[in-house]
Amino acid sequence: MPVAVYILGLSIFAQGTSELMLAGLLPEMAADLGVSIPSAGLLISAFALGMLVGAPLLAVVTLRWPRRDALLAFLAIFVAAHVVGALSSDYWVIFGTRVVSAFVYAGFWALAAATVMSLVAPQSRGRAMSIVAGGLTIATIIGLPAGTVIGQHLGWRAAFWAVAGLSALTMIGVLAKVPGGRPATVAALRGELRVMANPRLWVSYGATALSTGSAFVTFAYLGAMLTGTTGIAVAWVPAVLGLYGVGGLIGITIGGRFADAHPFRTLYVGAAGMSTVAIAIAISAHSPAAMIVLVPLLGAFGFATNPALNTRVFALADGAPTLAAATNFSAFNVGITVGPWLGGLAIGAGLGYASVGSIGAAFGLAMLATVAVSHRLEREPSTAAVSSVARTPEFTTL
Structure with missing residues (x-):
């Protein structure tokens, strides 16, 4: 290399x-x-x-x-x-x-x-x-x-x-x-723009934004939550945040292993996992023991979907991937932008730091619905003509 x-x-x-x-x-x-x-x-x-x-x-x-x-x-x-x-x-x-x-x-x-x-x-x-x-x-x-x-x-x-x-x-x-x-x-810009007309690509971008929003609405306020709600000493916050990173490494490794062969299964499991962990955080934010377990799980499920989300875009935009991949990167940041913003509104309204878990769960459930729509479109022959490069074999099975 x-x-x-x-x-x-x-x-x-x-x-x-x-x-x-x-x-x-x-x-x-x-x-x-x-x-x-x-x-x-x-x-x-x-x-x-x-x-x-x-x-x-x-x-x-x-x-x-x-x-x-x-x-x-x-x-x-x-x-x-x-x-x-x-x-x-x-x-x-x-x-x-x-x-x-x-x-x-x-x-x-x-x-x-x-x-x-x-x-x-x-x-x-x-x-x-x-x-x-x-x-x-x-x-x-x-x-x-x-x-x-x-x-x-x-x-x-x-x-x-x-x-x-x-x-x-x-x-x-x-x-x-x-x-x-x-x-x-x-690459020809005209070809890049032509690929962007594929509606399945935009459904995939929606899943990317919702996945990231689900993880980041909690992650953005995690340090403040750990000290202000959970009651963990400030000196231990870096260690707990490090657990988030360890979970993320495990998640992206496992997600990368299954993303090519089973992208939709990876996305379904990731979305369901993020929703479950987020609601558990909303319920258990006051418990140090629970949060120490939930924080790495948040990282694991949050990162596990990333390989499948990226692979999905490259499959739909094969031959002209530059703008499509860059737009997927932007979709990640839609989630990073909207998630903390909504979390800040909830905290500012007096709902407490634990409320970001409920918002994260809502994002996760919305992602689950979006993935289901994407999967349905993938199996409809009528959509295959939208792009000459849209279907690849690894995306046809769960």
């Missing part, structure tokens, strides 16, 4: 840590900035908003760019945004830096995926992408608790500085190992 693939995975780890670590820093940031915890939680939604817009837009804009130059530009802007955020005491300035850094992070994701596909043989692409995407999974295990520990002991600004420093270091690796020059082949 080319070293560049691992460098790109490390870059995703650095940037993904920034995406995730605010879940453990909300109380500290809220107190320092003089805002409520739900308002601080909107900084998570701000990051997702930037990714929502950035993924499809920059995927199209950078189709003809020299890949290494674009990757370095995205990383440089990401680092600068975190430096500005670390130096600012204004909530709205920090909000803006979160949007900007997420915008270029989304562009980095889209371009990193295209770069990986060009660096390895077709039979190695799945493994290569798992290495790159694995950077985000490792961020939940190492980056999230590490960022929380740094934030608790040195202040949340120190966590921002740490992300900026690590991201700057990855620029050296990108410069040294990612090939320069323009891509040898450039």
Whole structure:
């Protein structure tokens, strides 16, 4: 496997840590900035908003760019945004830096995926992408608790500085190992847009958004819930958040193993599991013992569906995947945006942190219904003509 693939995975780890670590820093940031915890939680939604817009837009804009130059530009802007955020005491300035850094992070994701596909043989692409995407999974295990520990002991600004420093270091690796020059082949934008007309693709995007919303409406306020409702000492919060990451690693590993052969079964089990865990959190949020069990399960079911959701999109958009895959990345961030926003509304209305579990369960049940619709469309011959590349054998059986 080319070293560049691992460098790109490390870059995703650095940037993904920034995406995730605010879940453990909300109380500290809220107190320092003089805002409520739900308002601080909107900084998570701000990051997702930037990714929502950035993924499809920059995927199209950078189709003809020299890949290494674009990757370095995205990383440089990401680092600068975190430096500005670390130096600012204004909530709205920090909000803006979160949007900007997420915008270029989304562009980095889209371009990193295209770069990986060009660096390895077709039979190695799945493994290569798992290495790159694995950077985000490792961020939940190492980056999230590490960022929380740094934030608790040195202040949340120190966590921002740490992300900026690590991201700057990855620029050296990108410069040294990612090939320069323009891509040898450039996808046709017209073909990409034609694929986007497939209605089954948009049903799949809906499942992606609902799946992510189900997990993130709880995850966004998990640190505050553990201390404010469950009664777990602040010092133990990073360890419990680390359990979420361990569960996520187990979930994505198991989900990846079954996603190709049984995508719909994987999605059904994942949606049902997320709904069950979320309602259990709503009921048991006051119990430390229950939460220690439920937190890794939340991570496991939340990540288990990701491989099937991604594989589904690539199957429906085979031959013109750039914009379709980038839009699926945006769909993930619709869930990341809407989930914490709704959770913040519930908490702000006085319903307590446990209420986010009920919202997560509603998202999970809606996802279950969406997957059922998608499965029904898959088995209807009349829909096969929508796209010449829509059906592949592995999606015809449970």
